Amino acid sequence: MKSHARHWNVVCLPLCVVGLVVTLVTWASSSPVEKSPPPLTITEDDTFTDTVQQVNQFFESQWTEKETPPAATASELTQLRRLSLALHGTVPSLEEIREYESLQGTNRLERWTQKLLADRRFADYFSERLTRAFVGVAQGQFIIFRRDRFKAWLSDQIQDNTPYDELVRKLIAGEGLWTGDPETNFITAAVADGNLDRNKLTGSTVRAFLGQRIDCAQCHDHPFDHWKQTDFEGLTAFYGQVEVQVLGVRSNRKLKYEVEDRMTLEQREVSPRVPFLAECLPAEGTLRERLAEWVTHPDNRRFERASANRVWGLLFGIPYYDPVDDLPAPTDLSQSPPGLLDILGRDFRENGYDIKRLIQIIVASRPFQLSSESEFATAEQIDAATYNWALFPLVRLRPEQIIGSMLQASSLKTIDQNSNLIMRGRRFFSELNFVKEYGDLGSDELNDFPGTIPQALLRMNGEFAKDNGSASPLNSVGRIASLDVSTEKRIETCYLVCLTRLPTPAERDYFLKQYQSANNQQQRVKITEDLYWALYNSPEFSWNH
């Protein structure tokens, strides 16, 4: 009898433990975030409308001047797709499309944008984009650099809508341990081989926050801009007193910044100096605090212009000025009218460096709403129209947008923080692996990049395509194939889920014929799979349009 009981123990105990672990993990990973309630009203003040109008006027006069009439306005569904791709990195789910369609009243798109911005997926998606811009994609030296912590911290800041200037100041001047004060990873990301590379810090500070590439001035004067090698050294000297120690990132006032003179090969001390706007540099504070104040000073227009250019780039897929981090110097506004970045930058500055507001302004202005279709007959006309933002550009989706869209299209419900653990886990690992195999774009993700044969092969034949495109009771292919609806509805649903649009009459007829030729459910499933395959591999799926 006793041994019998022991047997039971042997069997039950591990089961109990497993059960307990599963329960705990599920509980711990259940999202504390509640679904955001549908936005009811939009609070739009006069300054918001003013800025949008200014942006529109800027473009309208440009279109007249360059004789490139703007394209027609894109359909709401197309704009919906653009928004989800830019803000969440996926196509909208069927659930979202239906919810959008049920919205009543005016300003549907603006209210929808607000909803997308409040969604945690926006903070998570944008934090990865900004993390790339600030510290790149390298995992670095694990012991002192925690990219995951840094990204999670950024995501929280974005979710709370921390003013962007404040956020940047924390990055430059932060002190503490990379785990407890994750903003300090901005500093420790520059540690290589046990040494803090202060030149790298200067390079990333100026590139990420001021939109200038001055890395070359580390060794010689900038070939066409005004950056001198001494400017670079003077800026780097602001990082001269930062130390990475066991207790974290801290300032040590005893440290002096010395460089080896390239002519005499002797060490010489360099004192901190800013290359312009010296009056914006405060006298008080640690060296990094002073640098942070100077970088984000309201009079330092490079800061607001660089921010606007980056956000524009993330919304359209290409920045207003390309490359995103090498902008021309700001012009004197008393001499010439403001450019786009000046208009957006001023609004950004005057409204508390509010990233979400900046996004809403860009989304509400005309270039974002224009169609990518036109009647232009020549490549030159199309290039001119695209260059002047009179035609929405075709932009290749980045790897994480492709896999995000593929995963989302494989589910009818929205995949977000409220999805179950398995779904979220699948998303996490699929994205990681797919991006790696597709070719990670690193911190240059806003540059144009050509498509490759391995990418086409991965989309057509890869594991991800197989998993997401083969019918199962758990994915959308299987569910659409087994839905008890008319064939027309079935085809429509496939199109909405994958391409966020309805099929054209010609497309509908073509696929109707295929379904009509099917004799049994099994064949219908295969037809649905093959339709899905074509949608996944179409240019429309992997390009923003």
Next chain:
Amino acid sequence: MFDSHLLSSKISRRDLCKVAVGGTLSFMLPGFDLKAAEKRGKERRKSVIILWMGGGPSQLETWDPHPGTAIGGPGKAIKTVVPGLQISDMYPLLAEQLDSMSVIRSMVSKEGDHERGTKYLKTGYRPEPTTVYPALGAIITHQLPSSQLEIPQHISMGNTQFPARGGYLGGHLDAFRVPDPGRNIGNMRAGVEAPRQERRLENLDVVSQAFRKGRTIQTQKTLHQSTIDRALTMMSSEQLNAFEIEKEPEAVRKAYGDSPFGRGCLVARRLVEQGVHSIEVNLNGWDSHTNNYTGHQTQAAILDPAFSSLLNDLKSRDLLDSTIVLCIGEFGRTPKINPLDGRDHWPTGFSCIVGGGGLKGNLILGETDPTGKEKTPVDPVRIQDLYATILQKMQIDYTKELISPIGRPLALSDGTPISRLI
């Protein structure tokens, strides 16, 4: 409306592509015989195989043993067929095959981190934030494109965190990755049977057509369809046979060893025969911060049969004269053995094996201090020097400058060829 000839006839898309390509280009091309193995002398172009030792192997437990010294560890050395050259006794098979190869014992780098070290050693340029440098294989593919290959020209086999990239030369020069060589050619086969694949491609035409409306020129510019067409050509190419090692005699497969790396080396040889010029085979697991000696024994059991069989095969098929083989990792390991019986990262004075392709062989370059006190080796060699040597041997002007996307002129390699190897 969509009842085009594609649907009504039984001609496959593949046939159509062939006709289209054949009709326009075939008269310009020489015969489609491009197997390197069938060519001789100047007619045959050179290939490079890089055996990448990910994690950084210890020079002391590979090609630069110092047995009996304080830094030597428990290992012994054995003689090789190269007079005066001794290597670790973990490599008895390789010791017999090193004729016409050279050992460099004085490689120096300045990067002691895996990621940065790998990027430097794979490209010849130290990593920096504004420029992504191309790997050696990408430079070779870029400079010596092969119009007759239907399969990728730059291939990386085995799992690796940092595969060879095209960098500023473009993503199309990224190495094509085959994570499980000899077993699975991955995405190069369609997921469904031929009739369904046909239907899928016809569907794709229909869906693409709707998108092209109003965007004809832009869609053409995306090259989406032409990329798919080239991928389809690859999927049905006979050259894919190079990836199938089932056709090799069992004895040959056994000799390379039953490991992904062994299979990768065998596929590498088949790819060279097919005419592929840039191949990388990855072997990870060298990062021996603990139990360095036993770790290296495990690795040697994989590397020794694979590397020696590769050299043996290349020689017996008269391919070594046209194939440069380089075995190297991102750095070496400290002379000092740490309290966990491991060795840590050591970017100065580490070793590599290089040879073939007309490089001078049977040489030992550089030497390290047997006491481990002197950091800098005798006759230090930088990776860019080695790459300049290899490029020059491949008749590529390594000083040629290309313009990076930020407008900076960059030489293919800023090193100086190692005169003793040429």
